[in-house]
Amino acid sequence: MQSSTVSTLLQDGSTKLRCAGSETPLLDCRILLAHSLGVSADALYSLYRDEVSAKAERTYHRLVHERSEGTPVAYLTGSIEFYGRSFLVDSRVLVPRPETEFLVDAALEKATGLPPGTILDACTGSGCVAVSLKAELPDRSIIASDISEDALIVARENAQRLAHNDIRFVHTDAVPVSLGPYAMVTANPPYVPTEQCPRRRGNASCKHSPAWEPMLALDGGQDGLDIVTRIASEAFATLCPDGWFITEIGHDQRTRVCDLLARIGYTNVSCTRDLAGFDRIICGRKTNRQSA
Ligand code: GLN
Numbered sequence: 001m002q003s004s005t006v007s008t009l010l011q012d013g014s015t016k017l018r019c020a021g022s023e024t025p026l027l028d029c030r031i032l033l034a035h036s037l038g039v040s041a042d043a044l045y046s047l048y049r050d051e052v053s054a055k056a057e058r059t060y061h062r063l064v065h066e067r068s069e070g071t072p073v074a075y076l077t078g079s080i081e082f083y084g085r086s087f088l089v090d091s092r093v094l095v096p097r098p099e100t101e102f103l104v105d106a107a108l109e110k111a112t113g114l115p116p117g118t119i120l121d122a123c124t125g126s127g128c129v130a131v132s133l134k135a136e137l138p139d140r141s142i143i144a145s146d147i148s149e150d151a152l153i154v155a156r157e158n159a160q161r162l163a164h165n166d167i168r169f170v171h172t173d174a175v176p177v178s179l180g181p182y183a184m185v186t187a188n189p190p191y192v193p194t195e196q197c198p199r200r201r202g203n204a205s206c207k208h209s210p211a212w213e214p215m216l217a218l219d220g221g222q223d224g225l226d227i228v229t230r231i232a233s234e235a236f237a238t239l240c241p242d243g244w245f246i247t248e249i250g251h252d253q254r255t256r257v258c259d260l261l262a263r264i265g266y267t268n269v270s271c272t273r274d275l276a277g278f279d280r281i282i283c284g285r286k287t288n289r290q291s292a
Contacts, residue, residue, distance in 0.1 A: 122189070
């Protein structure tokens with residue numbers, strides 16, 4: 001039997017994934033084939049005409065099959081790039097989305113002129129936000145919390161691999177109030193309304209494959225706002241004067257979350273959009289009332 005080349009395997013795999021509904025079939029296949037060959041996705045470009053060993057081909061076919069049934073690419077390769085670093089991920093944590101990089105951008109922007117003190121990353125999941133902030137702001141002390149002990153294991157491993165052993169990880173269901181005050185609280189809380197959280201496995205057309213990811217990281221209650229409501233209130237109680245609360249939101253939650261923050265007492269409430277043009281990040285400040 002004639003051996004397959006990188007080029008033919010990419011063509012065959014992407015046809016299969018396109019039929020299975022993937023919006024990014026060729027990209028998915030490039031990542032999966034590079035992983036099967038043990039090379040970087042960029043290195044594949046110079047290997048297009050090369051023949052692939054039977055072992056790597058078998059691995060690739062298995063991965064393409066699992067992808068066609070909906071498993072996120074990041075779970076198949078075990079890692080994903082976020083804010084320029086590689087994070088370990090598996091089914092214990094939400095796969096970091098590119099839009100969450102805007103949460104890091106917003107936090108770094110507000111970090112200029114921020115009062116001294118600790119930054120808390122609540123609902124840390126894989127730890128991608130906490131580790132990125134520590135890498136960019138090495139002098140800040142960072143606490144990362146999550147309700148899932150399994151997620152914290154992954155987050156700690158990511159911090160260790162990326163040499164940020166000084167992040168403190170805390171198991172708690174919202175804000176570890178007793179460890180405050182905080183200069184800033186960031187969060188990518190679960191915000192998908194319960195009825196929109198698919199309970200069954202889908203196929204590759206589930207862009208974010210929520211059915212494969214921990215429901216704890218997605219399900220935000222009936223209107224999606226249960227957790228953000230709680231974290232925003234607890235954060236307000238424990239933020240330093242002039243500290244910031246910054247949260248990711250669902251694309252249709254802007255008005256409700258801005259109103260929520262204003263009701264709690266935050267000022268300077270604003271929203272920024274992600275690359276797809278969706279409302280995504282909300283910031284609110286706990287103004288020092290004496291100086292306001
Ligand atoms: N952005 C994720 C999704 O749409 C949800 C992440 C979250 O709930 N924090 O699947």
